[in-house]
Amino acid sequence: MPNSVKKQYISAQRVGGQMPPRLKLAQLPTPLQPLQRLSERLGGPKIWVKRDDLTGSVLSGNKVRKLEFSLAQALAEDCDTIITCGGVQSNHCRATALLCAQLGLHCHLVLRGNEVQVPDGNLLLDFLAGAEVSFYSTAQYQRELDNILMRVHADYKKQNRKAFIIPTGASDAIGVWGYVEACAELKQDFIQHDISPKHIICATGSGGTQAGLTAGVHRYGIDAQVWGVNVCDDEAWFLNKVNSDLVDWERRYHTGINLESLSVKVIDGYVGAGYAQAGQQIFTCIADVAKGEGLVLDPVYTGKAFYGMLDQIENGLFGDSGDIVFIHTGGVFGMFPQRSQFAF
Numbered sequence: 001m002p003n004s005v006k007k008q009y010i011s012a013q014r015v016g017g018q019m020p021p022r023l024k025l026a027q028l029p030t031p032l033q034p035l036q037r038l039s040e041r042l043g044g045p046k047i048w049v050k051r052d053d054l055t056g057s058v059l060s061g062n063k064v065r066k067l068e069f070s071l072a073q074a075l076a077e078d079c080d081t082i083i084t085c086g087g088v089q090s091n092h093c094r095a096t097a098l099l100c101a102q103l104g105l106h107c108h109l110v111l112r113g114n115e116v117q118v119p120d121g122n123l124l125l126d127f128l129a130g131a132e133v134s135f136y137s138t139a140q141y142q143r144e145l146d147n148i149l150m151r152v153h154a155d156y157k158k159q160n161r162k163a164f165i166i167p168t169g170a171s172d173a174i175g176v177w178g179y180v181e182a183c184a185e186l187k188q189d190f191i192q193h194d195i196s197p198k199h200i201i202c203a204t205g206s207g208g209t210q211a212g213l214t215a216g217v218h219r220y221g222i223d224a225q226v227w228g229v230n231v232c233d234d235e236a237w238f239l240n241k242v243n244s245d246l247v248d249w250e251r252r253y254h255t256g257i258n259l260e261s262l263s264v265k266v267i268d269g270y271v272g273a274g275y276a277q278a279g280q281q282i283f284t285c286i287a288d289v290a291k292g293e294g295l296v297l298d299p300v301y302t303g304k305a306f307y308g309m310l311d312q313i314e315n316g317l318f319g320d321s322g323d324i325v326f327i328h329t330g331g332v333f334g335m336f337p338q339r340s341q342f343a344f
């Protein structure tokens with residue numbers, strides 16, 4: 001990418017030298033909307049939804065906020081190729097592939113899962129965006145991911161290309177900024193709607209969204225507890241991952257935040273049979289919310305998290321009054337390969 005174009009993309013949003021470069025890629029601010037009917041029916045707190053499923057059409061979801069920082073860093077380091085990884089229906093990989101196409105970067109996706117005859121959902125969009133795709137069996141991927149990424153990186157070096165590796169879900173010190181800065185937007189939303197939510201709930205899959213929100217509420221003076229509903233693994237895994245992303249972030253950027261004062265909380269118990277495997281109650285919940293509120297969730301991330309939030313409302317975790325916020329992190333394309341799970 002010529003320097004002139006690169007400069008155009010990188011915005012000068014450094015605050016006291018603490019912030020990394022950022023690209024303007026997402027459609028922001030996203031709306032904050034109340035779910036009036038559902039909240040009234042439940043008789044608990046009023047549920048608001050931060051519509052980060054609207055960060056773009058094919059770029060929808062939470063990953064774009066993180067990639068504004070990860071891809072800016074790649075450009076700042078003069079890279080021409082992006083390597084990233086995820087499941088075969090990864091929303092993160094789809095968003096990365098499309099943004100690479102938008103920025104004129106080569107994209108190589110290392111995917112966990114089998115090659116299919118007819119690509120569907122996110123994978124179809126990966127191919128449409130011209131990404132180079134390598135498939136690995138789940139066992140090999142889990143055993144060797146770091147080595148695979150290093151090998152792919154070395155192959156590009158041999159071709160005189162400069163590649164930049166973005167880890168799973170862009171959940172690392174750089175990607176954390178995406179949801180730290182989303183909190184500046186949330187603060188404005190709360191002022192505009194004159195609300196003071198005490199709880200913010202999101203799906204957590206690789207931890208970066210939750211890490212960013214947890215640090216962001218502190219940085220922007222929002223008095224709310226952030227809860228991640230894990231969609232895979234368990235509470236211990238996420239406490240460790242979110243905390244270590246936060247430590248890496250602070251080590252890299254020296255924002256001066258007191259990490260001890262941050263409260264990392266996970267709501268476990270809604271994973272079901274495993275990652276991307278949802279029980280029938282999740283599909284029923286998705287259909288109810290779509291019909292009742294016109295809000296479309298997905299079976300891998302937001303459906304599980306939303307269902308978990310509703311269950312915890314019934315258990316009284318958030319109290320029975322006041323406002324709570326669900327971050328809709330997108331994921332609609334992951335629904336199509338699971339279409340047969342819906343009974344109409």
Ligand SMILES: Cc1ncc(COP(=O)(O)O)c(C=O)c1O
Nearest residue numbers: 091169205206207209301329331
């Ligand atoms: C739609 C959607 N929601 C939530 C998440 C979870 O975000 P994170 O990976 O930052 O935990 C992801 C990605 O993993 C996602 O694709």
